[in-house]
Amino acid sequence: xxxxxxxxxxxxxxxxxxxxxxxxxxxxxxxxxxxxxxxxxxxxxxxxxxxxxxxxxxxxxxxxxxxxxxxxxxxxxxxxxxxxxxxxxxxxxxxxxxxxxxxxxxxxxxxxxxxxxxxxxxxxxxxxxxxxxxxxxxxxxxxxxxxxxxxxxxxxxxxxxxxxxxxxxxxxxxxxxxxxxxxxxxxxxxxxxxxxxxxxxxxxxxxxxxxxxxxxxxxxxxxxxxxxxxxxxxxxxxxxxxx
Amino acid sequence: xxxxxxxxxxxxxxxxxxxxxxxxxxxxxxxxxxxxxxxxxxxxxxxxxxxxxxxxxxxxxxxxxxxxxxxxxxxxxxxxxxxxxxxxxxxxxxxxxxxxxxxxxxxxxxxxxxxxxxxxxxxxxxxxxxxxxxxxxxxxxxxxxxxxxxxxxxxxxxxxxxxxxxxxxxxxxxxxxxxxxxxxxxxxxxxxxxxxxxxxxxxxxxxxxxxxxxxxxxxxxxxxxxxxxxxxxxxxxxxxxxx
DNA sequence: CGTTTCATTGAGTTGAGTCAACATGGGTGG
DNA sequence: CCACCCATGTTGACTCAACTCAATGAAACG
Numbered sequence: 001x002x003x004x005x006x007x008x009x010x011x012x013x014x015x016x017x018x019x020x021x022x023x024x025x026x027x028x029x030x031x032x033x034x035x036x037x038x039x040x041x042x043x044x045x046x047x048x049x050x051x052x053x054x055x056x057x058x059x060x061x062x063x064x065x066x067x068x069x070x071x072x073x074x075x076x077x078x079x080x081x082x083x084x085x086x087x088x089x090x091x092x093x094x095x096x097x098x099x100x101x102x103x104x105x106x107x108x109x110x111x112x113x114x115x116x117x118x119x120x121x122x123x124x125x126x127x128x129x130x131x132x133x134x135x136x137x138x139x140x141x142x143x144x145x146x147x148x149x150x151x152x153x154x155x156x157x158x159x160x161x162x163x164x165x166x167x168x169x170x171x172x173x174x175x176x177x178x179x180x181x182x183x184x185x186x187x188x189x190x191x192x193x194x195x196x197x198x199x200x201x202x203x204x205x206x207x208x209x210x211x212x213x214x215x216x217x218x219x220x221x222x223x224x225x226x227x228x229x230x231x232x233x234x235x236x237x238x239x240x241x242x243x
Numbered sequence: 244x245x246x247x248x249x250x251x252x253x254x255x256x257x258x259x260x261x262x263x264x265x266x267x268x269x270x271x272x273x274x275x276x277x278x279x280x281x282x283x284x285x286x287x288x289x290x291x292x293x294x295x296x297x298x299x300x301x302x303x304x305x306x307x308x309x310x311x312x313x314x315x316x317x318x319x320x321x322x323x324x325x326x327x328x329x330x331x332x333x334x335x336x337x338x339x340x341x342x343x344x345x346x347x348x349x350x351x352x353x354x355x356x357x358x359x360x361x362x363x364x365x366x367x368x369x370x371x372x373x374x375x376x377x378x379x380x381x382x383x384x385x386x387x388x389x390x391x392x393x394x395x396x397x398x399x400x401x402x403x404x405x406x407x408x409x410x411x412x413x414x415x416x417x418x419x420x421x422x423x424x425x426x427x428x429x430x431x432x433x434x435x436x437x438x439x440x441x442x443x444x445x446x447x448x449x450x451x452x453x454x455x456x457x458x459x460x461x462x463x464x465x466x467x468x469x470x471x472x473x474x475x476x477x478x479x480x481x482x483x484x485x486x
Numbered sequence: 487c488g489t490t491t492c493a494t495t496g497a498g499t500t501g502a503g504t505c506a507a508c509a510t511g512g513g514t515g516g
Numbered sequence: 517c518c519a520c521c522c523a524t525g526t527t528g529a530c531t532c533a534a535c536t537c538a539a540t541g542a543a544a545c546g
Contacts, residue, residue: 089374
């Protein structure tokens with residue numbers, strides 16, 4: 001059981017080395033493990049008393065719809081990430097969540113949270129840290145949408161995703177598997193799908209990176225980092241936090 | 244002392260009615276009360292072990308700088324808001340904070356947080372709720388930058404700010420005092436100051452709202468709400484949360 | 487195999503940016 | 517008390533990054 005929770009353990013371990021009892025405490029989510037197929041939302045904006053989850057396998061996206069039918073993808077979540085914790089605290093979901101691929105997730109409720117806070121303040125701190133990291137990612141996306149042009153945005157996006165996947169062992173320094181479509185990228189980065197396509201071509205032709213057939217390959221990592229002004233500082237506070 | 248903390252009390256009271264002992268617990272922040280003038284940052288991106296604050300009076304802004312010298316303002320904070328809590332949890336500040344007006348703030352440290360969590364889970368829940376609301380605001384701004392045009396963005400911004408100020412008694416339904424410059428708006432909404440100016444003119448000429456001499460006036464609130472597709476749902480979960 | 491979804495490319499359009507000039511008004515030092 | 521400064525606000529003329537529309541492949545699928 002703890003086996004499947006590896007992604008979350010990997011992530012929290014980046015913050016602090018967990019004791020056996022803390023690992024056990026995490027493993028004691030005996031709430032149902034659920035699977036969702038593409039097309040079935042895990043959560044709907046406006047829904048009351050929604051359930052939160054820990055994502056064990058697969059990718060999901062969080063989004064908001066506009067009246068015009070357009071959507072803005074707030075973020076993608078990968079294994080080890082929390083889903084809908086904010087909505088749980090707000091008691092009304094402020095965004096929707098849908099699978100990108102078929103997924104496996106464990107439910108968590110308010111009672112589980114409170115239990116963790118009671119049983120292990122250290123674990124609670126690790127979880128708050130993980131939540132804060134999610135917040136930092138959203139803020140960084142905000143900067144992208146506000147002040148970066150299309151190439152910088154796309155480059156930054158793939159670098160950040162790579163860094164997140166690396167933490168849970170799903171990426172190497174060279175690239176990673178990525179199940180997103182160009183429409184996903186467009187809705188996440190505030191661009192049109194057509195323009196995303198042109199930008200991807202440019203990145204490919206300039207031999208910076210390649211996104212094709214569900215695979216991301218970094219052809220010139222350093223130059224890409226420079227173009228995107230990518231700074232990992234907001235993501236890997238792990239080392240700094242251990243003292 | 245509790246007197247000055249009214250803005251935070253007003254805000255948390257929107258989530259749950261607080262008992263006297265909970266109010267007292269909040270009041271027991273005997274940490275220094277500090278004043279900051281315009282031009283002195285409260286926090287710098289990258290700084291380790293920064294201090295967090297509760298803002299008692301005045302306005303501040305949270306921002307990130309880009310290499311090009313441009314900046315993206317992440318959000319403005321008004322009395323009753325937390326400052327830099329995420330940076331406290333991350334142990335390294337992921338953004339900078341500077342005053343918009345001279346301000347008064349109370350320091351909070353990790354120990355204060357832990358004490359609150361220990362002494363009053365209810366208060367802790369209220370604080371997590373307040374934090375979640377901040378997150379929801381950032382997400383809503385993300386949607387603005389990604390998928391709303393300039394007029395919608397500006398309209399949405401002023402409506403949201405109004406809603407937030409109303410919670411702490413600093414706005415009426417008709418308008419509020421707002422110390423921001425057009426440059427602030429530009430950096431927050433991902434537009435140029437020149438374009439902000441044109442949009443404000445348009446809003447004025449179409450008798451929707453007026454922003455002049457530090458005052459926001461809603462001339463046609465309903466139409467403005469309609470244009471901005473403004474939905475307060477993500478802000479006032481207060482009623483829903485009481486049960 | 488049609489159908490659907492995703493990717494690709496060209497041609498023309500536009501919202502917002504840039505540059506540049508000028509207005510206004512509070513603040514400050516001579 | 518005046519003169520000047522500097523930050524903020526305003527407006528016009530021109531440019532451009534990204535959009536829309538449209539057509540066409542290519543692969544995936546029941």
